[in-house]
Amino acid sequence: MAAVERLPTCLKQQVSLRARLNYGVVRLVETGFDMMANEGAQTFQSICCTDPVLPADTIRPHIQPIYATSTFVYPPPDEAIQVFEEVKERPYLYNRWGTPNSHLVEKKLAALEGFPDRSGSSPLQLEAVLFSSGMAAISSLFLSLGLRPGDAIVTQGNIYGTTTEFLDVMVTPLGVRVIYGELQDLDWVEMQFRQNKVRLLYMESPTNATSRCCDIRTLAALAHAYGAKAAVDSTLATPYLQRPFFLGVDFVVHSATKFLNGHSNSLTGVVIGKDAAFMKTEMWRMRKLLGGCAGSFDAWLLNMGLKTLPMRMERHCANAMTIATALERHEEVKCVRYLGLPSHSDHAVAKRQMKAFGGVLSFEVRGGRDAAVGVLRLLRRCTMTATLGAMDTLVQHPALMTHIKVPKEQRERHGISDDLLRVSVGIEDPEEVIADLTQALEASAPRRLSAVRGVSGVPV
Incomplete structure (x- = not known):
C-alpha cells in the first residue's frame, strides 16, 4: 500500500479501479449474496426472476455476465495460501x-x-x-x-x-x-x-x-x-x-x-x-x-x-392433465400413469405433498413392444428423445432407452414394461399433441400394422 501511495494521482486511480475489478468477485464471497437485496423479491416468482446484486462499488449489469475464464486473479499471497490451506473462506480462484x-x-x-x-x-x-x-x-x-x-x-x-x-x-x-x-x-x-x-x-x-x-x-x-x-x-x-x-x-x-x-x-x-x-x-x-x-x-x-419456471410449470401441468385425460379414453391405451388422474394409485399422496401434478406422464400401448415402437416411428408433431422438461413435447420408450441397463426382471416388476411410453409434456397447444398421439396410436394398432405391412412386429 505504501508503494501505491507514492504513485501519481492518475496512476493511483488506475490501480484502485483495477483492484476493484480484480477483487470484486472475491468480495462477493466475503459479503455474501442477499436474495432479497433487490426490493420486492418476496415471493417464489420474484426470487426466480430476480438475481442477487453485486456490491455497490462494482459493475452492476442488469443480467449477470458470463465469466468466460478458467481462472481468476488471486488475492495477495498470504491470503491465497490460507485459502489453499482451507483456513480462510475461499474466493474465486479456479x-x-x-x-x-x-x-x-x-x-x-x-x-x-x-x-x-x-x-x-x-x-x-x-x-x-x-x-x-x-x-x-x-x-x-x-x-x-x-x-x-x-x-x-x-x-x-x-x-x-x-x-x-x-x-x-x-x-x-x-x-x-x-x-x-x-x-x-x-x-x-x-x-x-x-x-x-x-x-x-x-x-x-x-x-x-x-x-x-x-x-x-x-x-x-x-x-x-x-x-x-x-x-x-x-x-x-x-x-x-x-x-x-x-x-x-x-x-x-x-x-x-x-x-x-x-x-x-x-x-x-x-x-x-x-x-x-x-x-x-x-x-x-x-x-x-x-x-x-x-x-x-x-x-x-x-x-x-x-426466470420463467413458475409460468412454465403451470402450463406443463395443465397440458399434461389435458393429454392424460384424452389418452385415458383412447381404446389403444391400456392405462395412463399421471398423478393428476384420480385413477392413479398415488393420487392422494401427490395431492397432499405437491402443488400440482407435474408435466410427465406415461402410458401403456395395446399390442406390446411392437405397437409402442410403432407409435414412436409414426409421431409427426412430438419429438422422440430421452430427455424431459423441454418447451415442446418429447416421447421415449424407457425399457429400450433410459432404463435399458436396468435388469429386465427388475424393470417389469416395478412397472417399466415393454409397452410403456413416457411423455414429457411441453407448453405448446395440447390439442396438437393429442392429435399427433392419436394418429400414431391408431396407425400403429396391431390390426393396422398386420394389414398394411404384412408383418407381426416393428423393428427398433
Whole structure:
C-alpha cells in the first residue's frame, strides 16, 4: 500500500479501479449474496426472476455476465495460501472450485427450495452445490456420505435408469448393499432398516417413467428414526410444485437440465442440503476432486431458465392433465400413469405433498413392444428423445432407452414394461399433441400394422 501511495494521482486511480475489478468477485464471497437485496423479491416468482446484486462499488449489469475464464486473479499471497490451506473462506480462484455464475444460481436454488411452502412458515437456510449434470450431482451425493462395506442404501426399483446403473456398477462393488423395493410399502421399508445397516434412504418422487409418488414425510421420519439420512430426487416436481425439506429430508437433488432449465440447451445438476458445514466441505470437495463442475455458460443458461419456471410449470401441468385425460379414453391405451388422474394409485399422496401434478406422464400401448415402437416411428408433431422438461413435447420408450441397463426382471416388476411410453409434456397447444398421439396410436394398432405391412412386429 505504501508503494501505491507514492504513485501519481492518475496512476493511483488506475490501480484502485483495477483492484476493484480484480477483487470484486472475491468480495462477493466475503459479503455474501442477499436474495432479497433487490426490493420486492418476496415471493417464489420474484426470487426466480430476480438475481442477487453485486456490491455497490462494482459493475452492476442488469443480467449477470458470463465469466468466460478458467481462472481468476488471486488475492495477495498470504491470503491465497490460507485459502489453499482451507483456513480462510475461499474466493474465486479456479473454475473447478466455483464461479460467480454457479454461485449465483446455487444461492437462488437454495432460496427456492427453502421458500415457505405455506403461509406462516419461515424460510429454510439451505446450501446448494451446482454440478455439471444430474448424474454428477447424484453420484457425488452417494460418494460424499463415506459409505463403507456393510452399509446399505434403500431405494425404489423404478428410479432413473442411470441412477440404478451407477448404484449397481459403482456403489455395489464397494461392498455397499443396494436394496430395491416399493417405498409405498412402509412395513417392507422398516424391515430393511431393522435388518440392515442402512445409511441412506434414497427416494425419487415423482419417479422418472412410471410417475409413482411416495410419502416423503413418513419415509424421512422413518429413516431418521433408524439413524439414516433421507434424500429425494425431485427433478420432475421442481421446487415450484414440491419442497421436500419441509417434509423432513436431508438432501434434494435435481437434474437441472430438465424443468429447472426448461429449454434443453445445457447440462447441470444440483445437490441441496440442510447441513451447511457438510455441503461446504464434503459436497464441495466431491465436486472439486471429481471435476463435476458446471461451466459458466451452462450455469448462466440455467439461471435464465429459472426466470420463467413458475409460468412454465403451470402450463406443463395443465397440458399434461389435458393429454392424460384424452389418452385415458383412447381404446389403444391400456392405462395412463399421471398423478393428476384420480385413477392413479398415488393420487392422494401427490395431492397432499405437491402443488400440482407435474408435466410427465406415461402410458401403456395395446399390442406390446411392437405397437409402442410403432407409435414412436409414426409421431409427426412430438419429438422422440430421452430427455424431459423441454418447451415442446418429447416421447421415449424407457425399457429400450433410459432404463435399458436396468435388469429386465427388475424393470417389469416395478412397472417399466415393454409397452410403456413416457411423455414429457411441453407448453405448446395440447390439442396438437393429442392429435399427433392419436394418429400414431391408431396407425400403429396391431390390426393396422398386420394389414398394411404384412408383418407381426416393428423393428427398433
